[in-house]
Amino acid sequence: MTSQPPDGAPEERAHVPAAVLYLTVFVVATSGLVYELLAGTLASYVLGDSVFQFSTTIGTYLFAMGIGSFLSRYVKEDVAERFLQIELGAALAGGLSAPILFLGFAYADVFAIVLYGMVVLIGILVGLEVPLLMRILKERLELSELVARVLTFDYIGALVGSVLFAVVLVPELGLNRTSLLFGMLNAVVALVGTRALRDLVSTRARNTIAGVAVIVLIGLGAAFAMADRLVIPAEQELYAETIVLVKQSPHQRIVLTQGRGGVQLFLDGNLQFAEVDEYRYHEALVHPAFAATPNPRRVLVLGGGDGLALREIFRHPSVEAVTMVELDAVMTELAATHASFRRLNRNAFADPRLTLVHDDAMVWLDEHDDERFDVIVVDFPDPRSFSLGKLYTGRFYALAARALTEDGTLVVQSTSPLYARRSFWCIDATIRAAGLHTVPFHATVPSFGEWGYVLAKARPFDPPEHLTLEDLRFLNDEALGHLFVFPNDMARPADPPPPNRLDDQRLVRLYEEEWSRL
């Protein structure tokens, strides 16, 4: 079924080179997917939870493409001309998407609106492209063959886009330049189109489109050349205080900031400690466990690579040997050498009683079934991923229990019983499911909020009443007693959550749910 072209004799139609049009489909599909991945990546930078952000951006994008292809049926005349105009629109919207989103970075509250607005706009434009192209190509091919070919090029284009994005574009060009480059490609398609489709578009429209395309190309090209200056120091925008150090280890991004309240450490964007009140957190982590243990000599620290828990541990004269198992060698190296860390941890890494091991704590415990410790201090980041969540499972606590001496004590940092009440009690339930007896407690650490810990031993025990050290900055015997009192809003819920398991890490989901409610 062929309809008459707007003008020109049949033999002129044959001049529209199919290869150029297929190449166009290919470019359109590749750039379409690249825009989508760009938006998803930027969304997960700013809004967190990358899988969710990616899924919603893809969903929104595909939905908008659906709208686009629906709208295409309202294009009744001058199909080729509309197509070229839409190409220009895609060149501008897609090309500028990353720079615009980067600018929106600092304003997290409107970022989502800008993001989804851009995604919908680009999605509609890209969704319009393919149906219009099909109608242009229809003049030349059988319908079934046409659909098959266009869909093949569309599919391959998307596949190539996804590979290029991860392999070449992001590492080589960065997000801004990638976005600008594909905008330029769309503009080139429009420019080439004014020639390839010359018998389908009036001369005047052709000239206008070509003119605008050249301007867009020059504009995007200029932005491409200056992209370095375009990038606002995005990372700094995420932190209140001045960044003094950024280190990317194989495991995490380490950021140190300096402000009026002293230094603060962030791991993957999460506050690890603030100098103003870290002593509260670390005294509560270490000293109650020591108070609950007669003559603690051998100590195991799992995590805690900043060395601040070590500082508190080495204050106990009874301590003969400390083993620290910390995954991230970059972190401990920094904590052992950087002046701010050394000042804060009182050069704990230089203490001859310390044995430092770089390994996964769970694997290490599994492989060292002959070592026993009087105190085990578990100081991991919160269970916000499955690879951290495994360190809060029944299996993990069973391994830790095996490593305790008969009267030994385990202490576990257990997130906030106020903000993540069920998560906290889930950790307590998991430790008990591993056969240990627990005494939960909490302390106020203003930069974190109300913080929780769990003490655990092989036998039932009462909360310790007497500290073994004097002159602490935070704790005294009376304050110690208060740590074990839970007000109603933090107390064990009537229906405590079931334990966290390796094959069903409900804690990770629970934690995510509770903290995202804040």
Place this chain on the structure above:
Amino acid sequence: MKRRDLLRALLGAPTLLACEGREPPPPLAVRMSGANHERGHRFVRDADDEGWADAPMERVPVVVVGGGPAGLSAGWWLARHGADFRLFELEDAVGGTSRSGESDVSAYPLGAHYLPMPGADAIELRALLTEMGVLDAEGQPSATATVREPDERVFYRGYWYPGLYPYAGASEHDLAQLARFERLLDHYAALRDGNGKRAFALPLARSSMDADLIALDRESAAAFLDRKGFTSPRLRWLCDYACRDDYGLALDDTSAWALLFYWVSRMEGPGSETAPILTWPDGNGALVAHLRAAVGSRARTGRVVSGVTPSDEGVELRTFDADGSQSRILAERCILAVPDFVRARLLPGSVEPSPYSSWLASNLHLSGRPDALGCEPAWDNVLYESRSLGYVSATHQRGRDFGPTVWTHYLPLLDDDARQALLDARPAGLADAVVSDVERAHPTLRADLERVELWRWGHAMVAPRPGFLEGGTRLARRSAVIGGRVHPAHTDVSGVALFEEAFFHGTRAAAEVLEAMREAPA
């Protein structure tokens, strides 16, 4: 063969285009192995050789031929019941297609890699797992054998998503079809025939053989989905994935009955999740190791059985050693746990040959974890836009999430082009194809890749193509005792290559033998 032809044959045209046109990759350290063809074919060549009359003859009550999971399970059962037996295995190691390897970093599978948690009615299999310490006294699986969350993820449109079905961007229509498909599975999970048998149960011998269910075996899985109006590309991908995963077959080539069996047999009942997965760093190699220990010195590896002749006196077996020395054994009973293509040669006319699927299983030895976009690494990492199944990570179960690891990549060879490519291509070319496949999801893969170990499985698995149930007579025909003394036990008896089937037929054959010997003591 040119790189592009090889990539196209093994991975398909779209993937080829995505992989092509980049710098020629640096050469990889590659090693290729597979079943011992030379030894395997020898028994054919030497079948009517002279010299047998002089070969020493030994008397043994029971002989098990084949040391795959079926033969080992038979041995395990015989050992438990105090029977005197020998087990002969052609290869230098037992395990068949469930063998495993080991490096400084980890043990890893060469073939089979998981076992779904067996249901309450699989009493013997649960006894094995209890003996291994996988199940505790209450029948609960141990934390170390149950696959650790996250168990699976899928690479779709440039990004890793949790789970197997790509929900991202799925339309209403896709989701409605998925829900309708799940209702269909629930329907079959609830169904009982006149004898109270489930429609699809594991082992297959416990499934109903009612005519209207067996009718599903006459059409392909693709035709079945067409007929039921399942058009969602994602749902069809999921079903195609299932066929490739369990059978090494494409949707068009798989029996519709086998497709439903894949899911329904692993559901406790309607609406239930499919059973949790049990896995070990060495995959089903852990099961093999346990069975092997139970069989102990009664297993003889590197011993080819080249003849099995039942008569009134007993079963005469001819065997070769690796060094070519011949010996004869006269047994009361023989358990034949070898694939049908071997059985057809040992006992001509005892079985029609079954079709087989072929696989390339590749272990990628990595010094670190390559980059990727998306959610956290899982045990099973599936690639949506590929003919391969993706890869499983050998260090996942141990809890090692950083540093060196071994990834086992599975590529079923779905058509003649692919099978020919597997035979023709040089190891370096095959390794490059495998790496190109994974590289799409992990752009920096080659930087972390130390070596690639290819394992070519020619006759990998019996293939449940349409009609494989032989109108419901398959089990009875293929498991029938031959010559009054030979008991077939290989998974080819059932027609689906699963550990549960190997175990069931191994222990079933062993129980038959014990029963027969009790009735007629030698």
